[in-house]
Amino acid sequence: TSQIASARAHTNIALIKYWGKKDQQLMLPMNGSLSLTLDHFYTDTTVEFNSIYTEDTFYLDQKKIETTKITPFLDLVRQMNPQAGFARIYSSNHVPNAAGLASSASAFAALALAASTAAGLNLTRRELSRLARRGSGSATRSIYGGFVEWQPGTSDLDSYAIPIDEKVDWDIEMLAVIIDRQQKKISSRTGMQRVVTTSPYYPAWITSTNQDLSAAIQAVKEHNLQLLGQLAESNALRMHALNLSARPPFSYFEPASLVAMEIIEKLRSEGICCYYTLDAGPNVKVICSKAESPQIIRALSTAFTPEQIVEAFPGPGVKLIEC
Ligand code: DP6
DSSP, X not given: OEEEEEEEEEEEEEEEOOOOEEETTTTEESSOEEEEEEEEEEEEEEEEEETTOSSOEEEETTEEEOOTTHHHHHHHHXXXXXXXXXXXXXXXXXOGGGOXXXXXXXXXXXXXXXXXXXXXXOOOHHHHHHHHHTTOGGGXXXXXXXXXXXXXXXXXXXXXXXXXXXXXXXXXXXXXXXXXXXXXXXXXXXXXXXXXXXXXXXXXXXXXXXXXXXXXXXHXXXXXXXXXXXXXXXXXXXXHHHHXXXXXXXXXXXXXXXXXXXXXXXXXXXTOOOEXXXXXXXXXXXXXXXXXXXXXXXXXXXXXXGGGEEEEOBOOOOEEEOO
């Protein structure tokens, strides 16, 4: 017998970053984080459990991919329903211009809902968030739309995301400046672990990020774009400073990242409310208002092509779709 389900999950960009685990097996983070789920970038995944299959197979954008990360994740679902056998998984990433923004966040959030539904489980969003976490930390947050907090917790049971502002009925958008569509130089998993074990600044990161997080949640509740942007930019720069302080050191910045960052800083000195953040790659994401984004796009266009500048708005949480 066969059971099938499809789900769509959107990616999220962290404003206050997760950068380090206290438990690598259970994927428990060192600190809480805050993100914005985006409308523009998402993953659709179909999972079919079928008793005739003799192994898991995974197709990403029509290409067969090895299942080294997928099978251990599906094993968690099979633990919840031992009746579920092997699976076929079909995933497609929807990213404008192959922007290099398809993430493990949307991938594992979509897989958590599709696989658990196909296995006949009816998980709550909290359970889905805990399950998605086991695939990739950032996926914990992609279960929900809008602004989302991941509460670090102390065990598998209490490490999950909660929605802070799912509807987002105020003026905020993100501009992604696509500098590189390639694979990361150092995966986030490796990078964050190196920082935890070698950076002398790591304890200060934890203390200051916990402070940034409470302040940023307050800023979201007050719809204070300027304060939220300031906190996000400073938190991102501190994360990247940790990378430079690791042994051996590493950095995700490219020369073009610095060009984009300088354009944003200059606009700010001219009174435009815009801030940037960077993750485990050179792409720069700009936090701004819809009202001011045309001016920001114009300024970025002096150094980047129209294809490199992608506009994104707050997006929804994970949902089931037609197979
Ligand atoms: C910089 O979620 O990709 O984007 O949990 O090891 O899969 P794993 O790492 P991942 O790390 C994301 C790091 C980040 C910050 C963030 O999303 O909070």
